Amino acid sequence: MGMIELRTPAEIEEMRPAGRFVASVLEATAAAAGVGVNLLELDALAHELIRKAGAESCYIDYHPSFGASPFGKVICTSVNDAVLHGLPFDYRLRDGDLLSLDFAASVNGWVSDSALSIVVGTPRDGDLRLIDTTQRALEAGIAAARVGNRIGEISRAIGDIAKAAGYAVNTDFGGHGVGRTMHGDPHVANSGRPGRGLPLKPGLVIAIEPWFLETTDRIFTDPDGWTLRSADGSRGAHSEHTIAITDGDPIVLTQRD
Template sequence: MIELRTPAEIEQMRPAGRFVADVLAQTAAAAHVGVNLLELDALAHDLIRRRGAESCYIDYHPSFGASPFGKVICTSVNDAVLHGLPHDYRLQDGDLLTLDFAASVDGWVADSAVSLVVGTPRDEDLRLIDTTRRALTAGIQAAQPGGRIGDISAAIAAVAHAEGYSINTQFGGHGVGRTMHGDPHISNDGRAGRGYPLRPGLVVAIEPWFLETTDEIYTDRDGWTLRSADGSRGAHSEHTVAITDDGPLVLTAP
């Protein structure tokens, strides 16, 4: 069911957005060569405890997950692009890391993701990350009251296709509110003017993610991490956005 939020409720969601942005900033700053993914998860867990927030991931067990996630942040490295389950791995020079984090503060959820290169970057990785960021900006700009969900999808796809990337549509954006994942689904490819109307009060996570040379993925044997079918790298950018009478409001802006 799609729920619309009042202006007062959107204001109540701001602390969750600020907290999620802050946790991503702190974990990204801690992601150096030699740092273990479990250390990043422990940092995020400590920040949750200190804030009195609640993890959206630790007990999360949807149909596509092999078991409850058990960690509080997604850490996807190189050919992993979504749902990266933190494990005993030390970051190496040149790794492409995506951090995806969602938490609940005072009963309201925010969700966001960033990709970065640890240490020495490859030009191909920087281009891929930049494309997801520009696609996110385009998607947010298209999230105007009176528009349609397809406007967001088409704007994201236009940026990806201009750079020669193909698009997987199995996973995409989604509604956000009292829970992390709700309706409507927002594909990263679609036709403008189609889909659910963008009404003031709609709060969604917009999340373009692309792989360097494929749009096919498979699930790692950990039962969670989604990897590219050909071993190419992936990047992912995401913000929680409220549709208002004045246009899109990014709740997870740094």
């Protein structure tokens, strides 16, 4: 594990504009996502909002070890059996599509990262249940993000919600530290044991991001080199907030209206 950075209360205040901006872009792109709308149009909308705000994309030049090439777009659009890192492409949304939007940006040198899932047009009950489970798991994870607990308490809270709903949990990709860059330590797995991992201290800023697939915990990388899809074609959903741990309640920096 690399260095864990704790932020001062003043720095957490400085992070709020990034959180508000990221929340606003997710709201705008989710509102724009309708039947017949192209994923590239959603990316163009996010790009324009970044430009207007004088913000910086965390994705466009992003090239980690698991990515085939720099991402090249500014928002992740994962549809149906895609759940993470969905690279926007020339695809028009269809009635009943399950769309996950994941967005991170830097404002004044501070990053926030957040995600949500929606159904375009007519929803299927299974999709609504899957989305609701990720949202409840996110809330449970945030509730466990308190001084005196460890990362393991957050992980267990998320995993318990998933398992109670009958979903398996993949721990390859999960939450992470957030600060001047998008991904830092610690890793926050979506399942785990209490009493394990880093002790939570005031000033720790992390993204918590439950994502579940309907009938598997196995994923593979699409030929685009980025998009992660379920191994069995079942659908996925994803919910994420950037939060700051304090002496009291955690602050949800990416809270949407």
